[in-house]
Amino acid sequence: MTSTIIMPQLGETVAEGKVLAWFKSIGDEIREGDNLFEVETDKVTIEVQAVVAGRLSEIRVGPGATAKVGEVVAVIGGDLTTKAPVSTAAPVAKASQWRSPFEEVSTPTGRFGPAKGPNGIHLTPLARRLIAQGGLDLAGLATETQRRGERRIDGAAVRAAISARPATPTGPLPAPPPPLPVPECNVISLNAVRLRTAERLTENWRTIPHVFQAIEVDFTAVNRVRTSRKADFHATHGFSLTFLPFIARATCLAIAAYPHINARFDGKALTLSRDVNLGIAVDLNHNGLVVPVVRRAGELTAIGLANAIRRQTEKAKAGKLSADDLSEGTYSISNNGAFGTTFTAPIINAPQVGILSTDAIRLKPAVVSTHEGDFIAPRMIGMIGQSFDHRAFDGAYSAAFLSRLKQILETRNWNEEFPSDL
Amino acid sequence: MAELTYRDAVARGIAQEMERDERVVFLGEDIGKAGGVFKTTVGLYEKFGPRRVRDTPISEQAILGAAMGAAMTGLRPIAEIMFADFLAVCFDYVANEMSKLRYMSNGQFACPLVIRTGNGGGVRFGAQHSQAVENWTMMIPGVKVVAPSSPMDVIGLMAAAVRDPDPVIFHEHKALYAIKGEVPDGEIVDRLGTAKILRPGRDCTIVALALMVPRALAAAETLQHEHGVDAEVIDVRSLVPLDTQTILGSVAKTGRLFTVEENPRLCGWGAEIASIVADEAFWDLDGPIVRITTPHIPLPAADHLEDLALPSAARIVDTVRRVLNG
Numbered sequence: 001m002t003s004t005i006i007m008p009q010l011g012e013t014v015a016e017g018k019v020l021a022w023f024k025s026i027g028d029e030i031r032e033g034d035n036l037f038e039v040e041t042d043k044v045t046i047e048v049q050a051v052v053a054g055r056l057s058e059i060r061v062g063p064g065a066t067a068k069v070g071e072v073v074a075v076i077g078g079d080l081t082t083k084a085p086v087s088t089a090a091p092v093a094k095a096s097q098w099r100s101p102f103e104e105v106s107t108p109t110g111r112f113g114p115a116k117g118p119n120g121i122h123l124t125p126l127a128r129r130l131i132a133q134g135g136l137d138l139a140g141l142a143t144e145t146q147r148r149g150e151r152r153i154d155g156a157a158v159r160a161a162i163s164a165r166p167a168t169p170t171g172p173l174p175a176p177p178p179p180l181p182v183p184e185c186n187v188i189s190l191n192a193v194r195l196r197t198a199e200r201l202t203e204n205w206r207t208i209p210h211v212f213q214a215i216e217v218d219f220t221a222v223n224r225v226r227t228s229r230k231a232d233f234h235a236t237h238g239f240s241l242t243f244l245p246f247i248a249r250a251t252c253l254a255i256a257a258y259p260h261i262n263a264r265f266d267g268k269a270l271t272l273s274r275d276v277n278l279g280i281a282v283d284l285n286h287n288g289l290v291v292p293v294v295r296r297a298g299e300l301t302a303i304g305l306a307n308a309i310r311r312q313t314e315k316a317k318a319g320k321l322s323a324d325d326l327s328e329g330t331y332s333i334s335n336n337g338a339f340g341t342t343f344t345a346p347i348i349n350a351p352q353v354g355i356l357s358t359d360a361i362r363l364k365p366a367v368v369s370t371h372e373g374d375f376i377a378p379r380m381i382g383m384i385g386q387s388f389d390h391r392a393f394d395g396a397y398s399a400a401f402l403s404r405l406k407q408i409l410e411t412r413n414w415n416e417e418f419p420s421d422l
Numbered sequence: 423m424a425e426l427t428y429r430d431a432v433a434r435g436i437a438q439e440m441e442r443d444e445r446v447v448f449l450g451e452d453i454g455k456a457g458g459v460f461k462t463t464v465g466l467y468e469k470f471g472p473r474r475v476r477d478t479p480i481s482e483q484a485i486l487g488a489a490m491g492a493a494m495t496g497l498r499p500i501a502e503i504m505f506a507d508f509l510a511v512c513f514d515y516v517a518n519e520m521s522k523l524r525y526m527s528n529g530q531f532a533c534p535l536v537i538r539t540g541n542g543g544g545v546r547f548g549a550q551h552s553q554a555v556e557n558w559t560m561m562i563p564g565v566k567v568v569a570p571s572s573p574m575d576v577i578g579l580m581a582a583a584v585r586d587p588d589p590v591i592f593h594e595h596k597a598l599y600a601i602k603g604e605v606p607d608g609e610i611v612d613r614l615g616t617a618k619i620l621r622p623g624r625d626c627t628i629v630a631l632a633l634m635v636p637r638a639l640a641a642a643e644t645l646q647h648e649h650g651v652d653a654e655v656i657d658v659r660s661l662v663p664l665d666t667q668t669i670l671g672s673v674a675k676t677g678r679l680f681t682v683e684e685n686p687r688l689c690g691w692g693a694e695i696a697s698i699v700a701d702e703a704f705w706d707l708d709g710p711i712v713r714i715t716t717p718h719i720p721l722p723a724a725d726h727l728e729d730l731a732l733p734s735a736a737r738i739v740d741t742v743r744r745v746l747n748g
Contacts (some may be wrong), residue, residue, distance in 0.1 A: 125705050
C-alpha cells in the first residue's frame with residue numbers, strides 16, 4: 001500500500017512552498033509524527049510531519065525545489081526507487097542547525113546599548129539585554145545602584161528590578177530598546193521571509209484604499225478589574241494579565257453588532273465570517289512580524305483570550321507556528337502599547353477588511369461628568385484605532401463600530417469575565 | 423554492572439570492537455605480551471593473537487605509517503602512541519597525511535583509524551612525558567578528537583571512534599588510569615561530538631576535559647557547600663566535533679563561563695570555546711569568561727611544582743569564588 005505526501009496548505013493566500021531540507025532519506029522507516037521536511041512560506045518555515053507510517057520510497061521534490069500546494073512531494077510505501085530527487089543536496093539532520101564551514105559561529109547583530117551607563121556605571125551584556133527587553137528605566141536603575149554604593153549592574157540586579165516593578169503602567173514610560181545599528185553603507189539583505197512579507201505589505205498598501213480612524217477610550221474600569229485580579233491571575237496562569245485580552249474580548253463583542261468588520265473582501269463581494277478568528281500581530285524581537293490566529297475568539301472570555309493569545313505569541317517567538325496557526329484569520333489586532341506610542345495606523349492583512357491598533361494606556365487628566373458637575377480627574381486613557389478597507393464599508397460604519405467598542409470597554413461589568421472561584 | 427578501572431576499560435573497549443569486527447587490528451609499543459606499559463591492554467594478545475595484536479619497534483612514524491596503510495586497504499586499525507608528547511615525532515602523518523587523505527583523493531581513499539595516546543600530567547614524568555596536547559590535535563582540520571574522563575566513556579567513545587569512517591585521536595589520561603567507575607554489562611556505544619552535563623547548576627558553567635573533570639566536580643561540591651555557589655559542570659569529552667549547543671545552552675542559563683584546561687594557556691581549547699561563546703552568547707554573558715589553565719611553561723617534574731602548575735580543585739574554587747564576588 002502506498003501513500004502520497006503532498007505539499008500542505010500553507011496559509012490562505014499561499015500557493016506554493018519551497019522545500020528547504022529533507023530530514024529523511026529514501027529507504028528510511030517513517031513513523032507517524034516524524035518530521036519529514038522543512039518548507040518555507042512567506043511567513044514562516046514549517047516542519048511537515050508524517051501522518052502515516054511506512055518506508056519512504058520516493059522523494060519527488062528535493063531541497064531547494066518548489067511545489068504547488070497539493071502537489072505530491074514524496075511517496076511512503078511501495079517499491080524503493082533510486083530516482084534522484086530534484087536536487088541532490090544531502091538531507092541534513094536538522095536544517096536549522098546546519099552551518100556552512102565558513103560560518104562556524106553566528107555573531108549576533110543586535111545591540112542593546114553601551115557598556116557604560118549613566119554616571120559611568122558598568123553594565124554586563126546580559127544586564128543590557130534584559131534592560132532593553134524588559135523596557136526598564138536605565139537611569140532610575142543606575143541611580144539606585146549608585147545609591148547602594150555599587151558600580152556595576154548585572155543580570156541579577158536587572159531581574160530583581162523587573163520583578164519589583166509595579167504591574168500598572170503608572171510610572172514613567174519604559175525606555176524603548178535602542179534601534180538596531182545602521183552604520184553608513186551597511187547593507188542589510190532581507191531574508192526570504194522578510195522579502196515576501198515586504199511583497200505582501202506593498203500589495204496590500206497599493207491595492208486597498210485604507211482609511212484610519214481612532215477613538216479615545218477610558219480604560220479606568222478595565223484597569224480597576226485588571227488590578228484587582230492580576231495577582232490571582234498571575235498565581236493561577238503564570239503570566240501577567242495585560243489590557244490586550246480585554247480589548248480582544250470587547251472587539252469580539254462589538255463585531256457581533258457590526259459583522260461587516262469580520263469578513264473577507266474579494267473585490268466584488270464581502271463574505272461575512274461566522275467565527276471571529278483573531279490575528280494577533282507579534283513582533284519577533286525586531287526581526288520580523290507574524291500574525292498567528294486565535295480561532296473562534298468570539299467564544300472565549302477575557303481569561304480564555306489571555307491564555308490563547310499567550311499560547312500563540314509564545315509559539316511565534318519560539319518559531320513553532322504551524323500553517324494552521326497562520327491561516328483563516330478574519331480580523332487582526334496590532335498591539336504597540338509596550339513602547340508608549342499614541343496611535344498606530346496599521347496596514348490591512350488582505351483579504352481581511354480591517355485591523356485594530358492599540359497603543360499606550362496611561363494616566364491622563366480627563367474631564368469626568370458627575371451629577372455634581374464636571375471635574376478634572378486622572379484617568380487611564382488610551383487610543384484604539386482601526387484601518388479599514390473603504391471598498392468594504394464606509395467611515396460611518398467603522399466609526400459606529402469603534403464607538404460600540406469604546407462603550408463596551410468603558411461600561412461592561414468586567415468582573416463577569418472572571419469565574420467566582422478564581 | 424561492574425566496577426572497572428579506567429585502565430581496564432581501555433582493554434574492554436578495544437576487545438569489544440575487535441570481537442565485533444574482524445577488521446579491527448591493534449598495534450603499538452609493548453602492547454602485546456607486556457600488556458602495555460600502563461597495563462591498559464592486558465589480555466588482548468592472548469585473546470586475539472599475534473596477527474591482530476602487534477608489537478612494534480620504538481618508531482612512532484612506523485606505527486602510524488603502518489596503521490594508515492592498513493586503514494587505506496580495508497582494515498580498521500587502532501594504533502597506540504605511548505606518550506602523547508611523541509605525537510610530535512609522527513606529526514606529519516597526523517597533520518598532513520591521514521587527515522587530508524579523504525579530501526585530497528576526492529573520497530577514493532578513507533582512513534578509518536584510531537590513535538590512542540597517553541595524554542597529560544600529574545604523574546611526575548617531566549616535561550617530555552607529561553604534556554596535555556589535546557590542543558595540538560584539535561587544530562588539525564580532518565581529524566576528530568576525544569578525551570574521556572570516566573571508564574564508561576572510555577568504552578563508549580572507543581566504540582564510536584573505531585566505527586567512525588575517519589581518523590580519530592583518542593586521548594587517554596595517564597593520571598586517570600587508576601580511577602574506578604560503574605560500567606554496565608554488554609555492548610556500550612557512545613556518540614562523538616557530544617558533551618555531558620555531569621552536574622546541573624544555576625550560578626555558573628564550568629567546562630572541563632579529562633583529568634580536569636573530576637577536579638571541576640570536586641570544586642563544584644566545595645563551591646556549593648562552603649560558598650553557596652551552584653556550579654554546572656560540563657565534561658566536553660569531544661573537542662572535534664565540539665558540542666557547542668550544550669555549552670551555549672548552559673551559558674544561556676548561568677550567564678557565566680569558566681574553562682578548566684590542562685593544556686598550556688596559549689591557544690588552549692578553552693580559548694576556542696571562549697571565542698565561540700563570546701560570539702554566539704555575548705548577550706547572555708553576565709561577566710567575563712575566565713580560563714583556568716596550566717601556565718605557558720614546560721611542565722616541571724618536581725612534585726610540588728607540577729601540582730602548582732596544573733589546575734587543582736582548590737584553584738578552581740578560588741578563581742570562581744573571586745570572580746563571581748568581584
